[in-house]
Amino acid sequence: MAEITAALVKELREKTGAGMMDCKKALAETGGDIEAAVDWLRKKGLSAAAKKAGRVAAEGLVGVAASGGRGAVVEVNAETDFVARNEMFQGFVRQVADRVLATGADIEAVKAEGLPSGRSVADELTHLIATIGENMALRRSLRLEVSQGVVASYVHNATATGLGKIGVLVALESAGDAAKLEALGRQLAMHVAAANPQFLNVASVDSSALDRERDVLREQARASGKPEAIIDKMVEGRLRKFYEETVLLEQVFVIDGETRVSKVVEGVAKEIGQPIAVTGFARYALGEGIEKAQSDFAAEVAAQLGR
Known part of the structure; x- marks a missing residue:
C-alpha cells in the first residue's frame, strides 16, 4: 500500500476542495491512487463542495454561547434561509460557538479546532457543504470576558436556543449578585439588539467618525448664517444628539423609553451595593456587510423561455 503523505493529501484537497480528513480517508480507501481517490470523493459527494465556494452566502445563523464571565458569538453563513432550519447546520453553529467560548475567537485557530465527529x-x-448542497462560510467570531461579573447574551429572531438572526453579548464587571447582573445584562443585550449602538462610551468614539460628524454639523450650521463663534457652540450642542444615537451608555433605554442607559446601570449598582462597569458589547446581525446578488426574477424567467 502506498504511503499517504501530507503532500498527497494536499494535492487531492487542491483538486477536489474536499476536507483534509476526507482526502486522507479517500487515499487510504484507494491505496494512494489519487485519481481513484477523486472518484471516491465524487461518489460520496464530497468534491462538490469546491464548486459551491463562489456562490454568495449571506443567510445562515448567528450563534451565541455564554457561561459566567465569558461569552462568545459567531456567524456562519449559508446561501438560503432554509439551511438555518437544518438540524445538522444548527448543531454545527452551536459547536463552533462552544469552541470559541472555550478556546478563543481567532478564526483560523477556530477552524483547526477538533469536533466530536473527529473532523476539524x-x-x-x-x-456540510457537500451534504446539504450549499456554499457555507464561518465568517467571524468574537469572545468577551470579565475577571469578575457576567457576560450576558440575547438572540433576536431566534430559530432555536442560542441561534438566530441577531446575537448580542454584554460584559458587566462587578462583584455584585450574579443573578441580578445577569438580569441587567440580558436587558442591556436586548437594548443593544434594538438600538444598535456603535460605541460603548463617549471616550471610545472613533476620532475619524467624530471628525466626520463635526464637519457635517458645521456645514449645516453655516447654512443658517450664524457667526463662527455661535456655530462652534451649535456644533458641540448637536454632537450631544450624535452621542445619544450612537453611544450605548448615552442612549435612552428602550425598555422604559426615558432613562439613559448609564443611569440604569447606576441604579442597579446602587441596588446591589456594588459598582458595575459595562466593559464591552458585541452585536452580530446576520449578513450585515455582505453584498447580496440582486436577481431580476422576470428576466430569469424570460431567459429560460428564450425571449
Whole structure:
C-alpha cells in the first residue's frame, strides 16, 4: 500500500476542495491512487463542495454561547434561509460557538479546532457543504470576558436556543449578585439588539467618525448664517444628539423609553451595593456587510423561455 503523505493529501484537497480528513480517508480507501481517490470523493459527494465556494452566502445563523464571565458569538453563513432550519447546520453553529467560548475567537485557530465527529471545524464545514448542497462560510467570531461579573447574551429572531438572526453579548464587571447582573445584562443585550449602538462610551468614539460628524454639523450650521463663534457652540450642542444615537451608555433605554442607559446601570449598582462597569458589547446581525446578488426574477424567467 502506498504511503499517504501530507503532500498527497494536499494535492487531492487542491483538486477536489474536499476536507483534509476526507482526502486522507479517500487515499487510504484507494491505496494512494489519487485519481481513484477523486472518484471516491465524487461518489460520496464530497468534491462538490469546491464548486459551491463562489456562490454568495449571506443567510445562515448567528450563534451565541455564554457561561459566567465569558461569552462568545459567531456567524456562519449559508446561501438560503432554509439551511438555518437544518438540524445538522444548527448543531454545527452551536459547536463552533462552544469552541470559541472555550478556546478563543481567532478564526483560523477556530477552524483547526477538533469536533466530536473527529473532523476539524474547517473539515466539518466542508462536509456540510457537500451534504446539504450549499456554499457555507464561518465568517467571524468574537469572545468577551470579565475577571469578575457576567457576560450576558440575547438572540433576536431566534430559530432555536442560542441561534438566530441577531446575537448580542454584554460584559458587566462587578462583584455584585450574579443573578441580578445577569438580569441587567440580558436587558442591556436586548437594548443593544434594538438600538444598535456603535460605541460603548463617549471616550471610545472613533476620532475619524467624530471628525466626520463635526464637519457635517458645521456645514449645516453655516447654512443658517450664524457667526463662527455661535456655530462652534451649535456644533458641540448637536454632537450631544450624535452621542445619544450612537453611544450605548448615552442612549435612552428602550425598555422604559426615558432613562439613559448609564443611569440604569447606576441604579442597579446602587441596588446591589456594588459598582458595575459595562466593559464591552458585541452585536452580530446576520449578513450585515455582505453584498447580496440582486436577481431580476422576470428576466430569469424570460431567459429560460428564450425571449
